[in-house]
Amino acid sequence: MFHLAQSLYDQWTRQEEYSVLILGLDNAGKTTLLEELKSKYLNNYSKLPSSRIIPTVGQNVSTIQIGKIKLKFWDIGGQDALRDMWDEYYLQCHAILFLIDSCDKDRLNECSETLKNVISDDKTEGLPILMLANKQDLQIESKMDVAEIKEVFNKIAVNLNASDSTVRPISAITGEGVDEAIDWIKDRVILNKSNRPPILRK
Numbered sequence: 001m002f003h004l005a006q007s008l009y010d011q012w013t014r015q016e017e018y019s020v021l022i023l024g025l026d027n028a029g030k031t032t033l034l035e036e037l038k039s040k041y042l043n044n045y046s047k048l049p050s051s052r053i054i055p056t057v058g059q060n061v062s063t064i065q066i067g068k069i070k071l072k073f074w075d076i077g078g079q080d081a082l083r084d085m086w087d088e089y090y091l092q093c094h095a096i097l098f099l100i101d102s103c104d105k106d107r108l109n110e111c112s113e114t115l116k117n118v119i120s121d122d123k124t125e126g127l128p129i130l131m132l133a134n135k136q137d138l139q140i141e142s143k144m145d146v147a148e149i150k151e152v153f154n155k156i157a158v159n160l161n162a163s164d165s166t167v168r169p170i171s172a173i174t175g176e177g178v179d180e181a182i183d184w185i186k187d188r189v190i191l192n193k194s195n196r197p198p199i200l201r202k
């Protein structure tokens, strides 16, 4: 009887945990975004100043609580030589955040080809993909607006049959658009949970 009660209690108190991969070219702002998430959603966390964020070789991981679920973020290095390792994470994740540097027109092609590789991998099939047009706070001439970025990136997602995707503006530095991005991800991983079930944590 005790064991039954214990197992029911365990089931009620367990929380669903979903993994979210943060991908994008080097310099897109992935680690800056993770820092912003930690400072917004973790108690007593002081954000690293931008000057102390260095290019990622490997990964940074952090878990935040959003309502009743946990979102575990994996920020992976985006340098060319590191991108071959991304696919090792695909089967374990529940959603992808793909960051685009809105001010780097010169690398738009490299960026879109990189996204194509991610979406066309069988292991990402059916995953929600949120494309974030980052660095919207910068007021420089070369900045692409969200409509321009949508024009390129929505087409990629549609042509490659990404099941659920959208493009949103964001600034990882000021935090503008971050709550909306998290809401989108939270809703989508829950909607997709029969395809990619969460891990249950005590």
Ligand SMILES: Nc1nc2c(ncn2[C@@H]2O[C@H](COP(=O)(O)OP(=O)(O)OP(=O)(O)O)[C@@H](O)[C@H]2O)c(=O)[nH]1
Pocket (backbone or CB within 6 Å): 024, 025, 026, 027, 028, 029, 030, 031, 032, 033, 050, 053, 054, 055, 056, 057, 076, 077, 078, 079, 134, 135, 136, 137, 138, 170, 171, 172, 173, 174
């Ligand atoms: N103005 C502005 N600068 C940003 C923003 N996000 C990131 N940056 C800057 O962009 C540069 C690269 O940021 P990172 O967070 O290190 O980029 P990353 O995608 O993690 O790069 P890798 O680790 O090499 O893959 C840093 O100088 C950041 O301060 C943003 O929203 N606005």
Ligand SMILES: [Mg+2]
Pocket (backbone or CB within 6 Å): 030, 031, 032, 054, 055, 056, 075, 076, 077, 078
């Ligand atoms: Mg980084």
